[in-house]
Amino acid sequence: MNKGHSIMEYETVELDDENGELVIIDQTKLPFKTEILRLKTQQEIWNAIYLLQVRGAPAIGVAAAFGIYLAAKEIGSEDYRAFYKEFQKAKDYLDSARPTAVNLSWALKRMEAVCNRNKDKPVKEIKKALLKEAEEIRDRDVSVCRQMGEYGLSLVKPGDGLLTHCNAGKLAAVRYGTATAPMYLGAERGYGFRIFVDETRPLLQGARLTAFELHESGLEVILICDNMSASVMRSGWVNAVFVGCDRVAANGDTANKIGTSMAALAAKRYGVPFYVCAPTSTIDMEMKTGDDIIIEERPGEEITEMWFKERMAPEGINTYNPSFDVTDNDLITGIVTEYGIAYPPYTESLKKILAESLYGYVPQL
Numbered sequence: 001m002n003k004g005h006s007i008m009e010y011e012t013v014e015l016d017d018e019n020g021e022l023v024i025i026d027q028t029k030l031p032f033k034t035e036i037l038r039l040k041t042q043q044e045i046w047n048a049i050y051l052l053q054v055r056g057a058p059a060i061g062v063a064a065a066f067g068i069y070l071a072a073k074e075i076g077s078e079d080y081r082a083f084y085k086e087f088q089k090a091k092d093y094l095d096s097a098r099p100t101a102v103n104l105s106w107a108l109k110r111m112e113a114v115c116n117r118n119k120d121k122p123v124k125e126i127k128k129a130l131l132k133e134a135e136e137i138r139d140r141d142v143s144v145c146r147q148m149g150e151y152g153l154s155l156v157k158p159g160d161g162l163l164t165h166c167n168a169g170k171l172a173a174v175r176y177g178t179a180t181a182p183m184y185l186g187a188e189r190g191y192g193f194r195i196f197v198d199e200t201r202p203l204l205q206g207a208r209l210t211a212f213e214l215h216e217s218g219l220e221v222i223l224i225c226d227n228m229s230a231s232v233m234r235s236g237w238v239n240a241v242f243v244g245c246d247r248v249a250a251n252g253d254t255a256n257k258i259g260t261s262m263a264a265l266a267a268k269r270y271g272v273p274f275y276v277c278a279p280t281s282t283i284d285m286e287m288k289t290g291d292d293i294i295i296e297e298r299p300g301e302e303i304t305e306m307w308f309k310e311r312m313a314p315e316g317i318n319t320y321n322p323s324f325d326v327t328d329n330d331l332i333t334g335i336v337t338e339y340g341i342a343y344p345p346y347t348e349s350l351k352k353i354l355a356e357s358l359y360g361y362v363p364q365l
């Protein structure tokens, strides 16, 4: 792990293979404290995902891939069947940490496929192949996000005002992020964007993470409360909205952090294009519509108590705390993937993009 001073110099998720540890930045402590966690056991990794110490769809996928590799490494048996049984137990356990971001199960399925493909080889070889696959999942995230950034950038112009919700940045991925990739690439090319960042209640990933990482990188950031996005759009200050995504259904409905659909509704009302940045790993054709997506419900304390201050709501109050919402496909102008931009009708365009992704390489523009 790089010990530079800037958060941008740290890796969001890293493997220390020699010591058998998953190394992450504890995102619950940011922006005030850069604390590195070294996770050894499956329970520690599960907790880190559940407690949002590592969070954001792509980063969860990378953490799960390294996590299941570490679990596999610990399995003593040389017999494939005994090994695979233990592997599956660990896989199911990690998979249960969070339900909405498909990247968790996507990465674990990819790792399981490595076992199946290599089942006739010695277990030692399978473990090596698992490490290679996990590294490939991590490395590919960088090129995929960069490519989405190129496509996203083609949709805007220098000087534009952009708005984003939650954190779909470097801290939610490996580098560039998804929704922030066009912003970072634009900054590299002197686009001079002005970026409105929703604070994103209840856990403030927008304020604590997005505003932090963009600001650290020298971009112009204006932090707003979630209930202000309609107002800034009505004022004509936003030329495009870019958000990340945890799962895309076959019809183009997308699940992302709670409050995303509110921003999409406002964007539609004020004629602001609304783009969802989603790597193809986030598209789940098994979900026909957004109604099929499981929305994670989290503890009410996330609403009644701020993380850093005393309680804010009466004792005993009922709460409802869905962590994600579904943005209906008719509110989405385009879905930006690493293989190009899908436009409505999404049932057709997503299929076409997925077919292209079967070739397996990320095209360079």
Ligand SMILES: CSC[C@@H](O)[C@@H](O)C(=O)COP(=O)(O)O
Residues within 6 Å of the ligand: 052, 055, 056, 057, 058, 101, 165, 166, 167, 168, 169, 172, 173, 177, 178, 179, 205, 243, 244, 245, 246, 256, 257, 258, 323
């Ligand atoms: C690039 S990630 C897209 C999403 O994962 C992100 O916007 C989001 O909703 C993250 O939610 P979180 O609950 O912090 O994991």
